[in-house]
Amino acid sequence: MLNARRVFVIVPALDEARLIERTLNGVPAFVDAVIVVDDASTDGTAERARLHSDPRVTVLEQAKNRGVGAAIARGYARALERGADVLCVMAGDNQMHPDDLGALAEPVATGRFDYVKGNRFLHREAHRMPWPRRAAGRMLAAATRVATGLAVDDTQCGYTALAAEAAQELPLAELWPRFGYPNDLLGMLAARGLRVGEVPVRPVYADERSGVRPWHALVVLGVVFRRFWLERGSDVLTFTRAERGRRSRRRTAAHARDRSTRRVRKPRAAS
Helix, strand or coil: CECCECEEEEEEECCCCCCHHHHHHCCCCCCCEEEEEECCCCCCHHHHHHCCCCCCEEEEECCCCCCHHHHHHHHHHHHHHCCCCEEEECCCCCCECHHHHHHHHHHHHCCCCCEEEEEHHHCCCHHHCCHHHHHHHHHHHHHHHHHHCCCCCCCCCCCEEEEHHHHCCCCHHHCCCCCCHHHHHHHHHHHCCCCEEEEECCECCCCCCCCCCCCHHHHHHHHHHHHHHHHHCCHHHCCCHHHHHHHHHHCCHHHHCCCCCCCCCCCCCCC
16 A cells, blocks of 8 residues: 555556566565456466466456557456556556656555656656657657647656546546557546646666557557547536536545646656
């Protein structure tokens, strides 16, 4: 637990038998449960995860490959069923350093933010990111800022923490199932006036194989503006501040604290 809140980690995994054990070994002790969602792997990823000695680990298997966004949505749903308060995502490819999980989860556990994203560009080791990824990330972040109004810099980082109360407000069944899901989720959050922040996380690039391809950038751009148009016709994008305040007051007292401002804020980078 963290700040008396139950922290669950969702681990989406596709053909990660080689790295899933490393990922699970690093999950911090404050995490209450780990949900591995195997996206129809063909290399025995699910079996390897089930054999792990950590009793916190549960394995879900997708009957067919549906994409990382769909795997995360299923993990979120199971975590909510089990009473999670903070829903974190750590990919099964061991590219998310476990030492950064506390910094991600803490602002959500204490109620300062509804959703916190890792920002690799803020970390002192940002230079370790391959330059094509940095360039593409900057471009996609700019497009997402335009579409959502959120002050986010590293939209493609999947290392995140989400409050259970916020998750229950989102139409997660509609989440884009594949590459581009982080941008789609940001659009959902922005449309509902939820508080989004970023914290520095280290970029990890060792012997992992990346599934990202250049054409994925075009897909993500399509996803960004698809969400904009889906929400454009609804009232969630046209709330006045007064309307947002009324909606906030209708929430439970516990969830309503710290809701006097609906602007997106970013916590200071760790020194």
